[in-house]
Amino acid sequence: MQPLVLCYHGVSDSWSHSLAVTTRALERQLRALLRRGYRPVPATETLAGRGRLLHVTFDDAYRNVADALPTLERLEVQATVFACTGYAVDGRPLDVPEVASAAAANPEHMATMNWDELRALAERGVEIGSHTISHPHLPRLDDRELEHELLDSRTALEDQLGRPCRLLAYPYGDDDERVYRAAQQAGYEGAFSLRGRAGQHDRYAIPRVDIYRKDNAVHVWLKTSFLRRPAMAAAAQLRALR
Secondary structure, three states: OOOEEEEEOEEOOOOOOOOEEOHHHHHHHHHHHHHOOOEEOOHHHHOOOOOOEEEEEEEOOEHHHHHHHHHHHHHOOOEEEEEOHHHHOOOOEOOOHHHHHHHHHOOOOOEEOOHHHHHHHHHOOOEEEEOOOOOOOHHHOOHHHHHHHHHHHHHHHHHHHOOOOOEEEOHHHOOOHHHHHHHHHOOOOEEEOOOOOOOOOOOOOEOOEEOOOOOOHHHHHHHHOOOHHHHHHHHHHHHHHO
């Protein structure tokens, strides 16, 4: 059985955007998975691709992710937060085109963690990984731009946090074979996608299950079913070939 890696974004009880789950929903979802026999592990233990293992990730490093820490610590579930280094300079709202209108309307909810906040998170045992510099669609970049986004973000995280940056998450789960090779060449130990690659395990295309506010208990159960996940990956591969 492959490890189960969850992909969240924001955590908020007051902001009803699809990206933000409530703290209550987060705890309910994690407790259900623990009852199903999943064992919480650090992110690096999922790279081998074997076992009934559970890890939680948060993309974009929204400031409100700090609200999830009491739940994670109480349940002893380990997590990785993937940060865009270009935003960590000042913690401004993530304003990439896909969410620019939401950022303009709700800047306080889409504010990202600055370097001091990321350091504080790391001191509480949360792994901090790279989500690139500017959150681009990586396959659209030329080789030089791709190297810049992957290597320079990793270097900045290591310089600012004083600890190794071992992991990467591809923005939008948008990746391809060239991006996988670039992640390896940039020195990452592993990288996280969304659907991954059907029928095989690749530490530079670790699949994740993305969870949103609209997902109720049945949706989460279906998404995390060991039968459903390979089918989702296969469907994603077929779409990519069209």
